[in-house]
Amino acid sequence: xxxxxxxxxxLAAMVVEGxxxxxxxxxxxxxxxxxxxxxxxxxxxxxxDLGQYTRELATSDALNMTPDRFILKIALxxxxxxxxxxxxxxxxxxxxxxxxxIISSDILHRMSDAELRKxxxxxxxxxxxxxxxxxxxxxxxxGLEVVDRVIFPQSELPKRR
Numbered sequence: 601x602x603x604x605x606x607x608x609x610x611l612a613a614m615v616v617e618g619x620x621x622x623x624x625x626x627x628x629x630x631x632x633x634x635x636x637x638x639x640x641x642x643x644x645x646x647x648x649d650l651g652q653y654t655r656e657l658a659t660s661d662a663l664n665m666t667p668d669r670f671i672l673k674i675a676l677x678x679x680x681x682x683x684x685x686x687x688x689x690x691x692x693x694x695x696x697x698x699x700x701x702i703i704s705s706d707i708l709h710r711m712s713d714a715e716l717r718k719x720x721x722x723x724x725x726x727x728x729x730x731x732x733x734x735x736x737x738x739x740x741x742x743g744l745e746v747v748d749r750v751i752f753p754q755s756e757l758p759k760r761r
Contacts, residue, residue: 650674668758679748682740
């Protein structure tokens with residue numbers, strides 16, 4: 601069907617196509633586990649997952665006996681301006697149980713059911729968690745805080761009353 605020269609040309613085209621596919625796949629591949637992501641500004645992006653927190657809220661509806669739930673999954677975004685984010689991740693990881701205790705006992709369980717039903721509860725919690733966690737960590741050069749942001753990748757909020 602093909603001459604020997606046709607087979608060589610076809611084989612060369614397949615090799616070039618394979619290299620192109622391998623290169624494109626490498627560009628879009630996920631970084632290896634533990635490697636920090638690099639954002640559009642070239643700064644490394646590292647999240648530390650603090651887990652999920654659940655609190656059952658009292659219901660005032662006599663017909664509805666199931667309590668409302670307040671569920672948050674919390675992650676800390678570390679400040680890339682402080683340099684080596686791997687060291688920051690290790691530093692925060694060493695204190696992870698302390699941060700979980702602060703969030704659970706000192707913040708969430710001290711808030712009333714009415715406070716947890718307010719429309720701006722997530723913004724309030726972001727501010728309070730960031731302030732309390734950064735108070736437990738050393739500040740960087742120029743007074744920069746280790747935790748840049750607090751995010752809630754998942755949440756289930758109760759109905760507002």
